[in-house]
Amino acid sequence: MKVLLTGANGYIGRRLKQKLLGEDITLRMLVRNPKSVDATLDIEVVEGNSFDKASLRVALEGIDTAYYLIHSLQEHNYKELDKQSAKNFLDIAIEQGVKRIIYLGGLGIKEEASEHLLSRIETGEILSSQPQEIETLWIRAGVIIGSGSASFEIIRHLTEKLPLMVTPKWVTTLAQPIGVDDVISYLNASKDIKISGNLVVDIGSEIMTYKEMMLGCAKALGLRRWIIPLPILTIKLSSYWLNLFTPVPYSVAQSLIEGLSSEVILQNNHAKEYFPQIEPLPFEEAVKQSIKEMEENQVFSRWSDAGGREDIWQEKYSDDASSAILLDRQSLPLNGLSKEKLYDTFCSIGGKEGWFGYDWLWEIRGWLDKMIGGAGLNRGRRDSYKLRVGESVDFWRVEDLIPNERLLLRAQMKVPGKAWLEFKIAGDNLIQTAYFYPRGLWGRLYWYLLTPLHYLVFRNMIRAIIQKTKAYQQREK
Ligand SMILES: NC(=O)c1ccc[n+]([C@@H]2O[C@H](COP(=O)([O-])OP(=O)(O)OC[C@H]3O[C@@H](n4cnc5c(N)ncnc54)[C@H](OP(=O)(O)O)[C@@H]3O)[C@@H](O)[C@H]2O)c1
Numbered sequence: 001m002k003v004l005l006t007g008a009n010g011y012i013g014r015r016l017k018q019k020l021l022g023e024d025i026t027l028r029m030l031v032r033n034p035k036s037v038d039a040t041l042d043i044e045v046v047e048g049n050s051f052d053k054a055s056l057r058v059a060l061e062g063i064d065t066a067y068y069l070i071h072s073l074q075e076h077n078y079k080e081l082d083k084q085s086a087k088n089f090l091d092i093a094i095e096q097g098v099k100r101i102i103y104l105g106g107l108g109i110k111e112e113a114s115e116h117l118l119s120r121i122e123t124g125e126i127l128s129s130q131p132q133e134i135e136t137l138w139i140r141a142g143v144i145i146g147s148g149s150a151s152f153e154i155i156r157h158l159t160e161k162l163p164l165m166v167t168p169k170w171v172t173t174l175a176q177p178i179g180v181d182d183v184i185s186y187l188n189a190s191k192d193i194k195i196s197g198n199l200v201v202d203i204g205s206e207i208m209t210y211k212e213m214m215l216g217c218a219k220a221l222g223l224r225r226w227i228i229p230l231p232i233l234t235i236k237l238s239s240y241w242l243n244l245f246t247p248v249p250y251s252v253a254q255s256l257i258e259g260l261s262s263e264v265i266l267q268n269n270h271a272k273e274y275f276p277q278i279e280p281l282p283f284e285e286a287v288k289q290s291i292k293e294m295e296e297n298q299v300f301s302r303w304s305d306a307g308g309r310e311d312i313w314q315e316k317y318s319d320d321a322s323s324a325i326l327l328d329r330q331s332l333p334l335n336g337l338s339k340e341k342l343y344d345t346f347c348s349i350g351g352k353e354g355w356f357g358y359d360w361l362w363e364i365r366g367w368l369d370k371m372i373g374g375a376g377l378n379r380g381r382r383d384s385y386k387l388r389v390g391e392s393v394d395f396w397r398v399e400d401l402i403p404n405e406r407l408l409l410r411a412q413m414k415v416p417g418k419a420w421l422e423f424k425i426a427g428d429n430l431i432q433t434a435y436f437y438p439r440g441l442w443g444r445l446y447w448y449l450l451t452p453l454h455y456l457v458f459r460n461m462i463r464a465i466i467q468k469t470k471a472y473q474q475r476e477k
Helices: 011-021 053-060 078-095 115-127 150-161 180-190 210-221 235-245 250-259 270-274 283-304 309-317 319-324 339-346 359-371 440-449 451-476
Strands: 002-006 026-031 044-047 065-068 100-106 135-141 164-167 199-203 226-229 326-333 396-402 406-411 417-426 429-438
Touching (some): 002 053, 011 180, 026 053, 065 078, 100 180, 115 250, 135 180, 150 210, 150 235, 150 283, 150 440, 180 283, 210 226, 235 250, 359 451, 417 440, 429 440, 440 451
Parallel strands (some): 002 026, 026 044, 065 100
Antiparallel strands (some): 396 406, 406 417, 417 429
């Protein structure tokens, strides 16, 4: 089967691409910027866009199934653009003998739809308008739960940052959210199922209000939240509010907020009928999954990455959720220092050797930790120089080690969130990063209150590591 993926750099497209790469198909992508694609991947790449019919012809030539994941929500005239784009795509797909178009749109009823949703419905109608020539499988999803999904980021950021929320009436609207992995499973399976003619498939997990979603999200995050709906708050005001507290741009927030007043629940039972093997994750599980993924992407994966083009691209584009992780990053050049010696130096951190300066501050922190029931600094370390993954270093644990390259420590002390400390030799630099994923408002306050101390301690720490390594080397000469 020869498959074309469009919107491959988008939120859904990027994940679908990973899934399709593991399938027994020939994959081609239509992208506006070919530099965004890792050249080492086994994918044919066509540069173009849906307003350039010549590029569509090249992209759709010889294709059996085409995924249509294009939309222009960020443009002010997105309604006209999206109509034209869908029309061009349908015409050329028919001309090139494509058998199936798979489109992902939004859940909802046309009569009650917001402008944004209406535009998504119109796109689906255009793509399905020639059933005698080409079959269209139209999947419809509501709020997608996943790290980086605009609607989920709104819910997560509001829940994390605001213990008490006075919200507009839309929090009582019913919706049927779904985890992003389930969406990808439906899209992937859509290329293989047998249908005759067009098919619309509504997908979602349990029915719940936005208020229940925020409270469920709080529960998954281990937070307690209070929500008071107030009917007088307007859409405009809500959009400014979202802009202030979430990483979503104003124009996107406004389009999404408009949609929040109409119900988005399944209108057919086709998901169960045609995809009985897919059982969507319950809401809270999907939230936990997305938080785990965010941590892994932003903290753990950097430890195993090879620094290829894909990674650079990921760093640049995948950071919608990045504002959730707070950082203190310091970097110094090696100036000819041996990487082996440098690695040995930062791996000697903690225990009797201390924390490369300001040890009295670490002592106070350890003492405070004990006062609130933590382990404090007492655990020390097994060996003054050697480390193993999983063992303790005072109130840290070794999470990852790559010889002569990286050390990752995860904080075990009592903190309102999750914290890591990384030392990494990258090229001719030593990079030291403290990561903090704050829990709720108190987590953020904690981080910002400690900023002056972090500035002193971390700036001094990296310098001391370099100095100590220099001294070792000189002594050896
Ligand atoms: N995300 C959600 O929460 C959600 C929920 C329900 C339904 N959906 C539906 O899922 C679909 C995909 O959404 P998404 O969130 O993945 O979108 P997205 O992240 O905004 O990505 C849109 C993609 O469209 C591409 N694109 C825009 N204009 C184009 C053009 N003229 N020609 C070729 N490509 C063009 C962009 O390419 P570049 O990379 O070159 O910019 C980008 O890859 C949409 O139909 C949306 O309604 C999404």
